[in-house]
Amino acid sequence: MSQTEVGATAAPATVRTPLLELKNLEVTYNQVVLAVRGVSMEVQEGTVCALLGANGAGKTTILRAISSVLTSQDGEVTDGTICLDGDPITDLAADKIVRRGICHVPEGRQVFRDLTVEENLRAAAFTLTDRRKVESRLEMVQEYFPKLTTLWKGKAGYLSGGEQQMLALGRGLMLDPRLLILDEPSLGLAPVMVDEITRIVTEVSRQERVTVLLVEQNAQIALDLSDYCYVLENGRIVLDGRSSEIAENQDIKEFYLGASEGSSTNYAAIKHYRRRKRWMS
Amino acid sequence: MSFFLQLTISGLAIGSVYALIALGFVVVYKATRVLNFAQGDMMMIGAFVTFTLSSTHGWPFFVALGVTLVASFFLGFVIERLVLRPMLGQPVFSIIIVTIGLAWLMRGIAGMAFGHSEQRITFPFSGESVRLPGVDVTLSAENIATLTMTMLTFLAFFVFFQRTRWGIAMRATASNQDVAQMMGINVNRISALAWGLAGVVGTLAGVILGMLGFLFIHVGDTALRAFPAAVLGGLDATGGAVVGGAILGVAETLFGGYLGGAYRELMAWILLIVVLLVRPFGLFGSKDIERV
Numbered sequence: 001m002s003q004t005e006v007g008a009t010a011a012p013a014t015v016r017t018p019l020l021e022l023k024n025l026e027v028t029y030n031q032v033v034l035a036v037r038g039v040s041m042e043v044q045e046g047t048v049c050a051l052l053g054a055n056g057a058g059k060t061t062i063l064r065a066i067s068s069v070l071t072s073q074d075g076e077v078t079d080g081t082i083c084l085d086g087d088p089i090t091d092l093a094a095d096k097i098v099r100r101g102i103c104h105v106p107e108g109r110q111v112f113r114d115l116t117v118e119e120n121l122r123a124a125a126f127t128l129t130d131r132r133k134v135e136s137r138l139e140m141v142q143e144y145f146p147k148l149t150t151l152w153k154g155k156a157g158y159l160s161g162g163e164q165q166m167l168a169l170g171r172g173l174m175l176d177p178r179l180l181i182l183d184e185p186s187l188g189l190a191p192v193m194v195d196e197i198t199r200i201v202t203e204v205s206r207q208e209r210v211t212v213l214l215v216e217q218n219a220q221i222a223l224d225l226s227d228y229c230y231v232l233e234n235g236r237i238v239l240d241g242r243s244s245e246i247a248e249n250q251d252i253k254e255f256y257l258g259a260s261e262g263s264s265t266n267y268a269a270i271k272h273y274r275r276r277k278r279w280m281s
Numbered sequence: 282m283s284f285f286l287q288l289t290i291s292g293l294a295i296g297s298v299y300a301l302i303a304l305g306f307v308v309v310y311k312a313t314r315v316l317n318f319a320q321g322d323m324m325m326i327g328a329f330v331t332f333t334l335s336s337t338h339g340w341p342f343f344v345a346l347g348v349t350l351v352a353s354f355f356l357g358f359v360i361e362r363l364v365l366r367p368m369l370g371q372p373v374f375s376i377i378i379v380t381i382g383l384a385w386l387m388r389g390i391a392g393m394a395f396g397h398s399e400q401r402i403t404f405p406f407s408g409e410s411v412r413l414p415g416v417d418v419t420l421s422a423e424n425i426a427t428l429t430m431t432m433l434t435f436l437a438f439f440v441f442f443q444r445t446r447w448g449i450a451m452r453a454t455a456s457n458q459d460v461a462q463m464m465g466i467n468v469n470r471i472s473a474l475a476w477g478l479a480g481v482v483g484t485l486a487g488v489i490l491g492m493l494g495f496l497f498i499h500v501g502d503t504a505l506r507a508f509p510a511a512v513l514g515g516l517d518a519t520g521g522a523v524v525g526g527a528i529l530g531v532a533e534t535l536f537g538g539y540l541g542g543a544y545r546e547l548m549a550w551i552l553l554i555v556v557l558l559v560r561p562f563g564l565f566g567s568k569d570i571e572r573v
Binding site: 097098103 | 370446450457460463466467
């Protein structure tokens with residue numbers, strides 16, 4: 001059906017060129033598996049945009065398409081374009097994308113385990129050739145994450161989950177990105193840690209004026225943090241709008257915030273499920 | 282005692298060669314997870330080029346060596362570009378087979394270009410030696426040169442991997458290629474650089490062997506003898522290469538010296554098998570953690 005229409009009509013009412021724009025993006029794995037089916041979305045400069053969806057909805061695939069790291073998993077963009085400042089970047093190599101100011105913090109933290117904390121950060125600053133800039137960014141990361149300073153010379157593989165997530169975020173900040181892509185920063189972390197990470201992301205996005213594209217399964221976090229939200233199901237955007245409005249949406253409350261009345265097997269839930277199915281077909 | 286020390290010294294010298302060859306294996310393996318069976322033949326080519334420049338064309342030894350080192354960097358670079366890059370994404374097994382093919386190709390070309398006879402690279406200070414006072418041990422000029430060159434090379438590699446932007450990027454790529462890419466590291470360049478460096482250490486090893494009188498087109502087989510050194514140290518550990526090489530060299534020479542030459546050859550393989558049984562990832566290698 002007309003997924004593009006959903007994106008087009010519900011896009012924020014601004015005339016500015018969005019910082020990042022996906023137009024009808026389609027991604028295929030192994031030349032047969034269609035993981036992303038015509039997704040259109042816009043991320044406005046200076047905002048936090050969330051992409052919400054369950055496991056396997058295609059969230060990570062979209063992010064990998066943006067940072068051009070699909071090939072290692074045999075995926076490719078089969079249709080549509082990705083634009084940065086209105087400039088197509090769909091076919092650029094991964095390192096070029098990074099140089100254009102897009103930084104991707106991968107899911108599951110994925111720090112360089114055999115490298116020290118410091119080396120992880122330095123590796124992330126690879127595209128920065130100005131040494132003084134590297135040092136000043138290192139200092140900045142230490143200010144945001146004082147905890148990392150105490151672990152500076154330790155191997156990243158030995159850090160706790162929360163510390164690794166801090167390191168992963170710190171790595172993302174090394175390049176002074178214009179767009180920071182966060183893939184499930186809350187995944188597998190203790191609630192205290194999640195709060196800490198959430199606080200830091202908010203702080204960073206405000207103080208460093210970084211635009212953030214946040215991917216989450218945890219709707220509460222995604223909606224709290226973001227200004228605008230897209231809901232992805234089965235590789236399609238099924239709903240988008242201001243996060244404050246989305247949070248009030250009855251279906252979202254039930255499916256993602258777990259606020260269903262009664263048990264999940266009752267009639268109401270099934271009815272909602274049917275209604276949700278209608279959006280997707 | 283002095284016999285033991287003398288054997289140890291020559292063991293260390295031959296161990297240096299193993300260490301350098303092992304370093305070649307390690308660099309490529311670290312960056313690309315490929316076992317480069319062409320390492321020995323890259324070494325042979327480098328040695329022959331140095332020999333041709335210095336002995337046939339009369340260039341001063343160190344100039345010839347310097348030029349060859351630069352050239353071998355580009356040889357490695359070109360091999361990666363022409364042969365390995367197109368194989369990207371193919372199963373590692375096929376890539377390894379390709380390196381074996383590459384090895385025999387280089388050997389064939391070397392046979393045509395440099396002939397099949399055995400040669401020796403003349404080291405400028407050849408014949409001179411230093412007697413260590415107190416103990417009855419003689420260090421030949423070749424021994425000293427070998428040990429110095431190896432130590433300097435490993436020092437340089439250590440600094441490169443620990444301190445430089447490219448070195449850290451190379452380790453990051455070895456650790457997680459996918460994420461390295463996301464951080465803007467061009468993994469293709471990293472792999473080309475690794476092959477270039479492998480060419481450089483290969484040439485160094487080959488030239489040292491050449492100085493010791495081992496220069497013929499099949500000298501690349503020696504690299505297979507150094508393979509246990511790389512495995513012993515751990516295929517992904519730079520420091521492991523030097524320790525592995527030293528252990529192997531000394532063990533070989535001691536066994537050969539005390540038990541007779543026949544045991545010498547056996548030692549490397551006994552060590553390899555024992556190490557693989559006890560510590561499959563080597564003394565300093567990291568256990569592979571599967572990440573999906």
